[in-house]
Amino acid sequence: MKLKQTFTKLGLTLLTGAAFLGVLGVTSSSKAANYQSDLVSQKQLTIGLEGTYKPYSYRQDGKLTGFEVKLGQALAKKLGLKAKFVPTKWDSLVAGVGADKYDLVLNNITQTPERKKNYRFSTPYIYSRYALISPKKAKLTKVQAIKGKTLAEGTGTNNAQVAKKYGAKISASGEFANSLALVRQGRADGTINSLEAYYAYAKSNKKVSDLNVTDLSKQVKPVKVSALLKKDNRQLQKAVDQALKQLAKDGTLSKLSKQYFGADITKAPK
Structure with missing residues:
Protein backbone atom coordinates (compact mmCIF):
# COMPACT_ATOMS: atom_id res chain seq x y z
CA MET A 1 0.00 0.00 0.00
CA LYS A 2 2.76 2.38 0.95
CA LEU A 3 4.66 1.43 -2.23
CA LYS A 4 1.57 2.23 -4.34
CA GLN A 5 1.19 5.58 -2.58
CA THR A 6 4.85 6.33 -3.23
CA PHE A 7 4.51 5.67 -6.96
CA THR A 8 1.31 7.71 -7.02
CA LYS A 9 3.08 10.69 -5.41
CA LEU A 10 6.03 10.26 -7.76
CA GLY A 11 3.71 10.26 -10.76
CA LEU A 12 2.01 13.42 -9.57
CA THR A 13 5.41 15.04 -9.02
CA LEU A 14 6.56 14.13 -12.54
CA LEU A 15 3.30 15.41 -14.03
CA THR A 16 3.58 18.65 -12.06
CA GLY A 17 7.20 19.04 -13.18
CA ALA A 18 6.29 18.37 -16.79
CA ALA A 19 3.46 20.87 -16.60
CA PHE A 20 5.83 23.45 -15.09
CA LEU A 21 8.38 22.86 -17.84
CA GLY A 22 5.56 23.13 -20.35
CA VAL A 23 4.63 26.54 -18.98
CA LEU A 24 8.25 27.60 -19.17
CA GLY A 25 8.41 26.33 -22.73
CA VAL A 26 5.34 28.32 -23.69
CA THR A 27 6.69 31.42 -21.98
CA SER A 28 10.09 31.04 -23.61
CA SER A 29 8.67 30.38 -27.06
CA SER A 30 6.24 33.25 -26.58
CA LYS A 31 9.09 35.64 -25.85
CA ALA A 32 11.03 34.30 -28.82
CA ALA A 33 7.96 34.72 -31.01
CA ASN A 34 7.53 38.33 -29.85
CA TYR A 35 11.17 39.10 -30.64
CA GLN A 36 11.07 37.29 -34.00
CA SER A 37 7.91 39.12 -34.97
CA ASP A 38 9.83 42.42 -34.72
CA LEU A 39 12.19 41.38 -37.50
CA VAL A 40 11.74 42.58 -41.08
CA SER A 41 12.99 39.20 -42.33
CA GLN A 42 13.17 36.02 -40.27
CA LYS A 43 16.56 34.63 -39.25
CA GLN A 44 18.41 37.83 -40.13
CA LEU A 45 19.15 41.19 -38.55
CA THR A 46 18.61 43.86 -41.22
CA ILE A 47 20.74 46.93 -40.53
CA GLY A 48 20.54 50.37 -42.13
CA LEU A 49 23.69 52.50 -42.46
CA GLU A 50 25.30 54.98 -44.84
CA GLY A 51 28.43 53.02 -45.66
CA THR A 52 30.30 56.23 -46.53
CA TYR A 53 31.43 57.44 -43.09
CA LYS A 54 34.84 56.13 -42.11
CA PRO A 55 35.60 54.61 -39.59
CA TYR A 56 31.96 53.84 -38.70
CA SER A 57 30.98 52.19 -41.99
CA TYR A 58 32.72 52.41 -45.36
CA ARG A 59 33.83 50.33 -48.31
CA GLN A 60 37.27 48.80 -48.64
CA ASP A 61 38.01 46.90 -51.85
CA GLY A 62 34.29 47.09 -52.59
CA LYS A 63 33.21 45.48 -49.31
CA LEU A 64 31.52 47.14 -46.34
CA THR A 65 33.65 47.37 -43.23
CA GLY A 66 34.14 49.66 -40.24
CA PHE A 67 33.28 49.80 -36.56
CA GLU A 68 29.49 49.67 -36.96
CA VAL A 69 29.67 46.98 -39.64
CA LYS A 70 31.69 44.71 -37.35
CA LEU A 71 29.41 45.64 -34.45
CA GLY A 72 26.35 44.73 -36.51
CA GLN A 73 27.85 41.35 -37.36
CA ALA A 74 28.69 40.72 -33.70
CA LEU A 75 25.17 41.71 -32.60
CA ALA A 76 23.58 39.41 -35.15
CA LYS A 77 25.77 36.51 -34.03
CA LYS A 78 24.78 37.01 -30.39
CA LEU A 79 21.13 36.97 -31.45
CA GLY A 80 21.62 33.83 -33.52
CA LEU A 81 20.91 35.73 -36.73
CA LYS A 82 22.69 36.62 -39.95
CA ALA A 83 23.55 40.30 -40.51
CA LYS A 84 22.26 42.01 -43.66
CA PHE A 85 23.29 45.61 -44.37
CA VAL A 86 21.22 48.12 -46.34
CA PRO A 87 23.33 51.16 -47.36
CA THR A 88 21.05 54.22 -47.42
CA LYS A 89 21.62 57.96 -47.81
CA TRP A 90 21.34 59.93 -44.59
CA ASP A 91 18.30 61.95 -45.69
CA SER A 92 16.09 58.84 -45.69
CA LEU A 93 18.08 56.58 -43.34
CA VAL A 94 16.21 57.16 -40.08
CA ALA A 95 12.78 57.14 -41.74
CA GLY A 96 13.62 53.73 -43.18
CA VAL A 97 13.18 52.12 -39.77
CA GLY A 98 9.59 53.29 -39.55
CA ALA A 99 9.00 52.07 -43.11
CA ASP A 100 10.26 48.57 -42.17
CA LYS A 101 13.19 48.70 -44.58
CA TYR A 102 15.43 47.39 -41.78
CA ASP A 103 15.28 46.41 -38.12
CA LEU A 104 17.64 49.07 -36.79
CA VAL A 105 20.11 51.75 -37.79
CA LEU A 106 23.80 51.73 -36.82
CA ASN A 107 25.13 55.06 -38.08
CA ASN A 108 26.69 57.12 -35.29
CA ILE A 109 23.20 58.22 -34.21
CA THR A 110 22.75 59.96 -30.88
CA GLN A 111 19.79 59.98 -28.53
CA THR A 112 17.86 63.25 -28.66
CA PRO A 113 14.48 64.18 -27.12
CA GLU A 114 12.98 64.70 -30.58
CA ARG A 115 14.10 61.32 -31.87
CA LYS A 116 12.89 59.58 -28.71
CA LYS A 117 9.35 60.75 -29.48
CA ASN A 118 9.25 58.64 -32.63
CA TYR A 119 11.91 55.95 -32.22
CA ARG A 120 13.42 53.56 -29.69
CA PHE A 121 17.10 53.48 -28.72
CA SER A 122 19.40 50.74 -27.45
CA THR A 123 21.84 51.34 -24.63
CA PRO A 124 24.82 53.41 -25.89
CA TYR A 125 27.72 51.54 -27.49
CA ILE A 126 30.10 54.51 -27.87
CA TYR A 127 30.42 58.06 -26.54
CA SER A 128 31.41 60.27 -29.46
CA ARG A 129 33.52 63.44 -29.10
CA LEU A 216 35.60 70.12 -28.22
CA SER A 217 35.27 67.58 -25.38
CA LYS A 218 35.64 70.28 -22.73
CA GLN A 219 33.25 72.64 -24.54
CA VAL A 220 30.53 70.27 -25.78
CA LYS A 221 29.62 67.08 -23.93
CA PRO A 222 30.40 63.79 -25.70
CA VAL A 223 27.19 62.19 -26.97
CA LYS A 224 25.65 58.75 -26.51
CA VAL A 225 25.64 56.77 -29.75
CA SER A 226 23.04 53.99 -29.91
CA ALA A 227 21.18 51.70 -32.26
CA LEU A 228 17.92 53.28 -33.43
CA LEU A 229 14.84 51.05 -33.68
CA LYS A 230 11.17 51.31 -34.54
CA LYS A 231 9.07 52.63 -31.64
CA ASP A 232 6.97 49.45 -31.44
CA ASN A 233 9.91 47.03 -31.34
CA ARG A 234 10.33 46.74 -27.59
CA GLN A 235 11.24 43.04 -27.62
CA LEU A 236 13.95 43.56 -30.24
CA GLN A 237 15.36 46.47 -28.23
CA LYS A 238 15.62 44.25 -25.16
CA ALA A 239 17.39 41.56 -27.18
CA VAL A 240 19.83 44.10 -28.65
CA ASP A 241 20.51 45.60 -25.20
CA GLN A 242 21.30 42.15 -23.83
CA ALA A 243 23.61 41.42 -26.76
CA LEU A 244 25.42 44.76 -26.28
CA LYS A 245 25.87 43.96 -22.60
CA GLN A 246 27.49 40.64 -23.51
CA LEU A 247 29.73 42.29 -26.12
CA ALA A 248 30.90 44.81 -23.53
CA LYS A 249 31.54 42.08 -20.98
CA ASP A 250 33.53 39.83 -23.32
CA GLY A 251 35.68 42.74 -24.54
CA THR A 252 34.41 42.82 -28.13
CA LEU A 253 33.22 46.45 -27.96
CA SER A 254 36.50 47.68 -26.49
CA LYS A 255 38.55 45.73 -29.04
CA LEU A 256 36.59 47.12 -32.01
CA SER A 257 36.79 50.66 -30.64
CA LYS A 258 40.57 50.50 -30.31
CA GLN A 259 40.86 48.96 -33.77
CA TYR A 260 38.85 51.64 -35.57
CA PHE A 261 39.20 54.73 -33.35
CA GLY A 262 42.58 54.18 -31.73
CA ALA A 263 41.05 54.39 -28.25
CA ASP A 264 38.31 52.84 -26.13
CA ILE A 265 35.37 55.23 -26.39
CA THR A 266 32.74 52.68 -25.37
CA LYS A 267 32.56 53.77 -21.74
CA ALA A 268 30.83 56.85 -20.37
CA PRO A 269 33.24 59.72 -19.61
CA LYS A 270 33.70 60.37 -15.89
Missing part, protein backbone atom coordinates in the same frame (compact mmCIF):
# COMPACT_ATOMS: atom_id res chain seq x y z
CA TYR A 130 33.04 66.51 -31.29
CA ALA A 131 35.81 68.28 -33.22
CA LEU A 132 35.80 71.76 -34.76
CA ILE A 133 37.76 71.75 -38.03
CA SER A 134 38.69 74.92 -39.90
CA PRO A 135 41.44 76.28 -42.17
CA LYS A 136 44.73 76.77 -40.34
CA LYS A 137 44.63 80.53 -40.78
CA ALA A 138 41.08 80.85 -39.40
CA LYS A 139 42.04 79.65 -35.92
CA LEU A 140 38.51 78.63 -34.91
CA THR A 141 39.15 76.96 -31.55
CA LYS A 142 36.09 77.98 -29.51
CA VAL A 143 32.59 76.73 -30.29
CA GLN A 144 31.25 80.20 -29.44
CA ALA A 145 33.34 81.60 -32.32
CA ILE A 146 31.21 79.87 -34.97
CA LYS A 147 28.30 82.29 -34.48
CA GLY A 148 27.50 83.80 -37.88
CA LYS A 149 30.00 81.51 -39.63
CA THR A 150 29.08 79.00 -42.35
CA LEU A 151 29.73 75.38 -41.41
CA ALA A 152 29.52 72.37 -43.74
CA GLU A 153 27.25 69.80 -42.06
CA GLY A 154 25.01 66.89 -42.97
CA THR A 155 21.32 67.87 -42.91
CA GLY A 156 19.65 66.71 -39.69
CA THR A 157 22.85 65.32 -38.17
CA ASN A 158 24.01 65.80 -34.59
CA ASN A 159 26.85 67.94 -35.93
CA ALA A 160 24.39 70.28 -37.64
CA GLN A 161 22.36 70.56 -34.43
CA VAL A 162 25.44 71.63 -32.46
CA ALA A 163 26.42 74.12 -35.16
CA LYS A 164 22.92 75.65 -35.17
CA LYS A 165 22.83 75.77 -31.37
CA TYR A 166 25.88 78.03 -31.37
CA GLY A 167 24.58 80.27 -34.14
CA ALA A 168 26.30 78.96 -37.27
CA LYS A 169 24.79 78.94 -40.75
CA ILE A 170 24.63 75.52 -42.41
CA SER A 171 25.98 74.58 -45.81
CA ALA A 172 24.54 71.13 -46.62
CA SER A 173 27.17 68.42 -47.05
CA GLY A 174 26.47 64.70 -47.00
CA GLU A 175 29.96 63.26 -46.55
CA PHE A 176 32.89 64.11 -44.26
CA ALA A 177 35.41 64.30 -47.13
CA ASN A 178 33.08 66.67 -48.99
CA SER A 179 32.76 68.86 -45.88
CA LEU A 180 36.54 69.16 -45.67
CA ALA A 181 36.68 70.00 -49.39
CA LEU A 182 34.19 72.86 -48.86
CA VAL A 183 36.33 74.14 -45.99
CA ARG A 184 39.51 73.98 -48.07
CA GLN A 185 37.82 75.72 -51.02
CA GLY A 186 36.70 78.57 -48.77
CA ARG A 187 33.03 77.76 -49.37
CA ALA A 188 32.61 77.02 -45.64
CA ASP A 189 34.37 78.50 -42.63
CA GLY A 190 34.64 75.13 -40.95
CA THR A 191 32.83 71.95 -39.94
CA ILE A 192 31.88 70.23 -36.72
CA ASN A 193 32.23 66.48 -36.88
CA SER A 194 33.25 63.56 -34.72
CA LEU A 195 36.85 63.56 -33.52
CA GLU A 196 37.01 59.83 -34.27
CA ALA A 197 36.06 60.42 -37.91
CA TYR A 198 38.85 62.98 -38.24
CA TYR A 199 41.43 60.61 -36.76
CA ALA A 200 40.43 57.93 -39.25
CA TYR A 201 40.60 60.45 -42.12
CA ALA A 202 44.04 61.66 -41.04
CA LYS A 203 45.36 58.08 -41.05
CA SER A 204 44.70 57.64 -44.75
CA ASN A 205 45.17 61.26 -45.86
CA LYS A 206 48.60 62.73 -45.17
CA LYS A 207 47.68 66.25 -46.31
CA VAL A 208 45.94 67.59 -43.20
CA SER A 209 48.52 70.19 -42.16
CA ASP A 210 46.35 72.91 -43.72
CA LEU A 211 43.56 72.23 -41.21
CA ASN A 212 43.14 73.34 -37.62
CA VAL A 213 41.45 70.69 -35.46
CA THR A 214 40.12 71.40 -31.97
CA ASP A 215 38.86 68.71 -29.62
Whole structure:
Protein backbone atom coordinates (compact mmCIF):
# COMPACT_ATOMS: atom_id res chain seq x y z
CA MET A 1 0.00 0.00 0.00
CA LYS A 2 2.76 2.38 0.95
CA LEU A 3 4.66 1.43 -2.23
CA LYS A 4 1.57 2.23 -4.34
CA GLN A 5 1.19 5.58 -2.58
CA THR A 6 4.85 6.33 -3.23
CA PHE A 7 4.51 5.67 -6.96
CA THR A 8 1.31 7.71 -7.02
CA LYS A 9 3.08 10.69 -5.41
CA LEU A 10 6.03 10.26 -7.76
CA GLY A 11 3.71 10.26 -10.76
CA LEU A 12 2.01 13.42 -9.57
CA THR A 13 5.41 15.04 -9.02
CA LEU A 14 6.56 14.13 -12.54
CA LEU A 15 3.30 15.41 -14.03
CA THR A 16 3.58 18.65 -12.06
CA GLY A 17 7.20 19.04 -13.18
CA ALA A 18 6.29 18.37 -16.79
CA ALA A 19 3.46 20.87 -16.60
CA PHE A 20 5.83 23.45 -15.09
CA LEU A 21 8.38 22.86 -17.84
CA GLY A 22 5.56 23.13 -20.35
CA VAL A 23 4.63 26.54 -18.98
CA LEU A 24 8.25 27.60 -19.17
CA GLY A 25 8.41 26.33 -22.73
CA VAL A 26 5.34 28.32 -23.69
CA THR A 27 6.69 31.42 -21.98
CA SER A 28 10.09 31.04 -23.61
CA SER A 29 8.67 30.38 -27.06
CA SER A 30 6.24 33.25 -26.58
CA LYS A 31 9.09 35.64 -25.85
CA ALA A 32 11.03 34.30 -28.82
CA ALA A 33 7.96 34.72 -31.01
CA ASN A 34 7.53 38.33 -29.85
CA TYR A 35 11.17 39.10 -30.64
CA GLN A 36 11.07 37.29 -34.00
CA SER A 37 7.91 39.12 -34.97
CA ASP A 38 9.83 42.42 -34.72
CA LEU A 39 12.19 41.38 -37.50
CA VAL A 40 11.74 42.58 -41.08
CA SER A 41 12.99 39.20 -42.33
CA GLN A 42 13.17 36.02 -40.27
CA LYS A 43 16.56 34.63 -39.25
CA GLN A 44 18.41 37.83 -40.13
CA LEU A 45 19.15 41.19 -38.55
CA THR A 46 18.61 43.86 -41.22
CA ILE A 47 20.74 46.93 -40.53
CA GLY A 48 20.54 50.37 -42.13
CA LEU A 49 23.69 52.50 -42.46
CA GLU A 50 25.30 54.98 -44.84
CA GLY A 51 28.43 53.02 -45.66
CA THR A 52 30.30 56.23 -46.53
CA TYR A 53 31.43 57.44 -43.09
CA LYS A 54 34.84 56.13 -42.11
CA PRO A 55 35.60 54.61 -39.59
CA TYR A 56 31.96 53.84 -38.70
CA SER A 57 30.98 52.19 -41.99
CA TYR A 58 32.72 52.41 -45.36
CA ARG A 59 33.83 50.33 -48.31
CA GLN A 60 37.27 48.80 -48.64
CA ASP A 61 38.01 46.90 -51.85
CA GLY A 62 34.29 47.09 -52.59
CA LYS A 63 33.21 45.48 -49.31
CA LEU A 64 31.52 47.14 -46.34
CA THR A 65 33.65 47.37 -43.23
CA GLY A 66 34.14 49.66 -40.24
CA PHE A 67 33.28 49.80 -36.56
CA GLU A 68 29.49 49.67 -36.96
CA VAL A 69 29.67 46.98 -39.64
CA LYS A 70 31.69 44.71 -37.35
CA LEU A 71 29.41 45.64 -34.45
CA GLY A 72 26.35 44.73 -36.51
CA GLN A 73 27.85 41.35 -37.36
CA ALA A 74 28.69 40.72 -33.70
CA LEU A 75 25.17 41.71 -32.60
CA ALA A 76 23.58 39.41 -35.15
CA LYS A 77 25.77 36.51 -34.03
CA LYS A 78 24.78 37.01 -30.39
CA LEU A 79 21.13 36.97 -31.45
CA GLY A 80 21.62 33.83 -33.52
CA LEU A 81 20.91 35.73 -36.73
CA LYS A 82 22.69 36.62 -39.95
CA ALA A 83 23.55 40.30 -40.51
CA LYS A 84 22.26 42.01 -43.66
CA PHE A 85 23.29 45.61 -44.37
CA VAL A 86 21.22 48.12 -46.34
CA PRO A 87 23.33 51.16 -47.36
CA THR A 88 21.05 54.22 -47.42
CA LYS A 89 21.62 57.96 -47.81
CA TRP A 90 21.34 59.93 -44.59
CA ASP A 91 18.30 61.95 -45.69
CA SER A 92 16.09 58.84 -45.69
CA LEU A 93 18.08 56.58 -43.34
CA VAL A 94 16.21 57.16 -40.08
CA ALA A 95 12.78 57.14 -41.74
CA GLY A 96 13.62 53.73 -43.18
CA VAL A 97 13.18 52.12 -39.77
CA GLY A 98 9.59 53.29 -39.55
CA ALA A 99 9.00 52.07 -43.11
CA ASP A 100 10.26 48.57 -42.17
CA LYS A 101 13.19 48.70 -44.58
CA TYR A 102 15.43 47.39 -41.78
CA ASP A 103 15.28 46.41 -38.12
CA LEU A 104 17.64 49.07 -36.79
CA VAL A 105 20.11 51.75 -37.79
CA LEU A 106 23.80 51.73 -36.82
CA ASN A 107 25.13 55.06 -38.08
CA ASN A 108 26.69 57.12 -35.29
CA ILE A 109 23.20 58.22 -34.21
CA THR A 110 22.75 59.96 -30.88
CA GLN A 111 19.79 59.98 -28.53
CA THR A 112 17.86 63.25 -28.66
CA PRO A 113 14.48 64.18 -27.12
CA GLU A 114 12.98 64.70 -30.58
CA ARG A 115 14.10 61.32 -31.87
CA LYS A 116 12.89 59.58 -28.71
CA LYS A 117 9.35 60.75 -29.48
CA ASN A 118 9.25 58.64 -32.63
CA TYR A 119 11.91 55.95 -32.22
CA ARG A 120 13.42 53.56 -29.69
CA PHE A 121 17.10 53.48 -28.72
CA SER A 122 19.40 50.74 -27.45
CA THR A 123 21.84 51.34 -24.63
CA PRO A 124 24.82 53.41 -25.89
CA TYR A 125 27.72 51.54 -27.49
CA ILE A 126 30.10 54.51 -27.87
CA TYR A 127 30.42 58.06 -26.54
CA SER A 128 31.41 60.27 -29.46
CA ARG A 129 33.52 63.44 -29.10
CA TYR A 130 33.04 66.51 -31.29
CA ALA A 131 35.81 68.28 -33.22
CA LEU A 132 35.80 71.76 -34.76
CA ILE A 133 37.76 71.75 -38.03
CA SER A 134 38.69 74.92 -39.90
CA PRO A 135 41.44 76.28 -42.17
CA LYS A 136 44.73 76.77 -40.34
CA LYS A 137 44.63 80.53 -40.78
CA ALA A 138 41.08 80.85 -39.40
CA LYS A 139 42.04 79.65 -35.92
CA LEU A 140 38.51 78.63 -34.91
CA THR A 141 39.15 76.96 -31.55
CA LYS A 142 36.09 77.98 -29.51
CA VAL A 143 32.59 76.73 -30.29
CA GLN A 144 31.25 80.20 -29.44
CA ALA A 145 33.34 81.60 -32.32
CA ILE A 146 31.21 79.87 -34.97
CA LYS A 147 28.30 82.29 -34.48
CA GLY A 148 27.50 83.80 -37.88
CA LYS A 149 30.00 81.51 -39.63
CA THR A 150 29.08 79.00 -42.35
CA LEU A 151 29.73 75.38 -41.41
CA ALA A 152 29.52 72.37 -43.74
CA GLU A 153 27.25 69.80 -42.06
CA GLY A 154 25.01 66.89 -42.97
CA THR A 155 21.32 67.87 -42.91
CA GLY A 156 19.65 66.71 -39.69
CA THR A 157 22.85 65.32 -38.17
CA ASN A 158 24.01 65.80 -34.59
CA ASN A 159 26.85 67.94 -35.93
CA ALA A 160 24.39 70.28 -37.64
CA GLN A 161 22.36 70.56 -34.43
CA VAL A 162 25.44 71.63 -32.46
CA ALA A 163 26.42 74.12 -35.16
CA LYS A 164 22.92 75.65 -35.17
CA LYS A 165 22.83 75.77 -31.37
CA TYR A 166 25.88 78.03 -31.37
CA GLY A 167 24.58 80.27 -34.14
CA ALA A 168 26.30 78.96 -37.27
CA LYS A 169 24.79 78.94 -40.75
CA ILE A 170 24.63 75.52 -42.41
CA SER A 171 25.98 74.58 -45.81
CA ALA A 172 24.54 71.13 -46.62
CA SER A 173 27.17 68.42 -47.05
CA GLY A 174 26.47 64.70 -47.00
CA GLU A 175 29.96 63.26 -46.55
CA PHE A 176 32.89 64.11 -44.26
CA ALA A 177 35.41 64.30 -47.13
CA ASN A 178 33.08 66.67 -48.99
CA SER A 179 32.76 68.86 -45.88
CA LEU A 180 36.54 69.16 -45.67
CA ALA A 181 36.68 70.00 -49.39
CA LEU A 182 34.19 72.86 -48.86
CA VAL A 183 36.33 74.14 -45.99
CA ARG A 184 39.51 73.98 -48.07
CA GLN A 185 37.82 75.72 -51.02
CA GLY A 186 36.70 78.57 -48.77
CA ARG A 187 33.03 77.76 -49.37
CA ALA A 188 32.61 77.02 -45.64
CA ASP A 189 34.37 78.50 -42.63
CA GLY A 190 34.64 75.13 -40.95
CA THR A 191 32.83 71.95 -39.94
CA ILE A 192 31.88 70.23 -36.72
CA ASN A 193 32.23 66.48 -36.88
CA SER A 194 33.25 63.56 -34.72
CA LEU A 195 36.85 63.56 -33.52
CA GLU A 196 37.01 59.83 -34.27
CA ALA A 197 36.06 60.42 -37.91
CA TYR A 198 38.85 62.98 -38.24
CA TYR A 199 41.43 60.61 -36.76
CA ALA A 200 40.43 57.93 -39.25
CA TYR A 201 40.60 60.45 -42.12
CA ALA A 202 44.04 61.66 -41.04
CA LYS A 203 45.36 58.08 -41.05
CA SER A 204 44.70 57.64 -44.75
CA ASN A 205 45.17 61.26 -45.86
CA LYS A 206 48.60 62.73 -45.17
CA LYS A 207 47.68 66.25 -46.31
CA VAL A 208 45.94 67.59 -43.20
CA SER A 209 48.52 70.19 -42.16
CA ASP A 210 46.35 72.91 -43.72
CA LEU A 211 43.56 72.23 -41.21
CA ASN A 212 43.14 73.34 -37.62
CA VAL A 213 41.45 70.69 -35.46
CA THR A 214 40.12 71.40 -31.97
CA ASP A 215 38.86 68.71 -29.62
CA LEU A 216 35.60 70.12 -28.22
CA SER A 217 35.27 67.58 -25.38
CA LYS A 218 35.64 70.28 -22.73
CA GLN A 219 33.25 72.64 -24.54
CA VAL A 220 30.53 70.27 -25.78
CA LYS A 221 29.62 67.08 -23.93
CA PRO A 222 30.40 63.79 -25.70
CA VAL A 223 27.19 62.19 -26.97
CA LYS A 224 25.65 58.75 -26.51
CA VAL A 225 25.64 56.77 -29.75
CA SER A 226 23.04 53.99 -29.91
CA ALA A 227 21.18 51.70 -32.26
CA LEU A 228 17.92 53.28 -33.43
CA LEU A 229 14.84 51.05 -33.68
CA LYS A 230 11.17 51.31 -34.54
CA LYS A 231 9.07 52.63 -31.64
CA ASP A 232 6.97 49.45 -31.44
CA ASN A 233 9.91 47.03 -31.34
CA ARG A 234 10.33 46.74 -27.59
CA GLN A 235 11.24 43.04 -27.62
CA LEU A 236 13.95 43.56 -30.24
CA GLN A 237 15.36 46.47 -28.23
CA LYS A 238 15.62 44.25 -25.16
CA ALA A 239 17.39 41.56 -27.18
CA VAL A 240 19.83 44.10 -28.65
CA ASP A 241 20.51 45.60 -25.20
CA GLN A 242 21.30 42.15 -23.83
CA ALA A 243 23.61 41.42 -26.76
CA LEU A 244 25.42 44.76 -26.28
CA LYS A 245 25.87 43.96 -22.60
CA GLN A 246 27.49 40.64 -23.51
CA LEU A 247 29.73 42.29 -26.12
CA ALA A 248 30.90 44.81 -23.53
CA LYS A 249 31.54 42.08 -20.98
CA ASP A 250 33.53 39.83 -23.32
CA GLY A 251 35.68 42.74 -24.54
CA THR A 252 34.41 42.82 -28.13
CA LEU A 253 33.22 46.45 -27.96
CA SER A 254 36.50 47.68 -26.49
CA LYS A 255 38.55 45.73 -29.04
CA LEU A 256 36.59 47.12 -32.01
CA SER A 257 36.79 50.66 -30.64
CA LYS A 258 40.57 50.50 -30.31
CA GLN A 259 40.86 48.96 -33.77
CA TYR A 260 38.85 51.64 -35.57
CA PHE A 261 39.20 54.73 -33.35
CA GLY A 262 42.58 54.18 -31.73
CA ALA A 263 41.05 54.39 -28.25
CA ASP A 264 38.31 52.84 -26.13
CA ILE A 265 35.37 55.23 -26.39
CA THR A 266 32.74 52.68 -25.37
CA LYS A 267 32.56 53.77 -21.74
CA ALA A 268 30.83 56.85 -20.37
CA PRO A 269 33.24 59.72 -19.61
CA LYS A 270 33.70 60.37 -15.89
